[in-house]
Amino acid sequence: MKLLEDRITDEGRILPGNILKVDHFLNHQVDPQLMMAMGHDFAEHFQDRQITRVLTLEVSGIAMALTAAYALKVPLVFAKKIASVTLGDNVYSSKVYSYTKKREYTIRVDKKFLADGDRVLIIDDFLAVGQALGGLIDLCDQAHAQVAGIGIAIEKAFQGGGDKYRAMGYEVYSQAKIREFSSEGVIFAAD
């Protein structure tokens, strides 16, 4: 998606540890017009998949998952990684290891909000090795919900998560697929 690639090229910054900082428009300050365009792009890509719910993980996936759900006219569910007093024990949960934060955390979804028969579009802002994605797929599996598609804003293709899940048969669509970071900046993969 050229719109997103251009914003990454113009405003993204590369930090040590292969961290791409996109806080001007995506995960601290957020450009709502861009989010709406991204949501419509996801919806268009997966329009024939009979999606019944969009699933994301708080926090940074919410904006683009909301606009995708809006365009698809289905509910959005966000898995929680922060303990909540109002979330009871009737949950599906999965453990996710964060390489960035170097710790394991638990993600949870109330069992009411993922069901057998659901066709789920998973959306997240970043895909690197695919730890968070694996947790979200696990939640769907526990609910006997079908993962009908995976939409990613920014895939760091050199970290292998996307190809791993493609090899498992999932359709992973990334709006900006980064082949490598170099002294020239960000280099995108052709597809």
Add this chain to the structure above:
Amino acid sequence: MKLLEDRITDEGRILPGNILKVDHFLNHQVDPQLMMAMGHDFAEHFQDRQITRVLTLEVSGIAMALTAAYALKVPLVFAKKIASVTLGDNVYSSKVYSYTKKREYTIRVDKKFLADGDRVLIIDDFLAVGQALGGLIDLCDQAHAQVAGIGIAIEKAFQGGGDKYRAMGYEVYSQAKIREFSSEGVIFAAD
């Protein structure tokens, strides 16, 4: 806003401790069509205030703040309460006490994203005693940004936060203003 009041009446549940659970449509599963209607309602209410940025606090305020920012055609900034490896030290920060979680936490905004001259619309999902709101106002004050309006989805009027900030001169607009919880369910204030 009748649309939101009706959803609270139909789908909200009251838990011990005056907690209103709205996880079917607002803060776990999210209805994107409702969020868009709420965003447009906020935008319409504050359309003459020359808003330059919308500010909210992660997590549950993001959906309705995003749609408000979309309708107002301004950026959304969400203050962070979760530590982030990509958020540096160049931040405004404020301490907020959570009565629900019975602990203090720190909220932060990168100094790049709140500036002298900004006219900020603060949006949040709940207003009870106003602790989180106080923190968001404090961030704006530190940046010499003007709080041009405060938009709340659900105000628990009996907990006093809304009237406290109205008495300080802020315009607080709540889409659903709850006068009390009773055995009959939720009773809304007239205005």
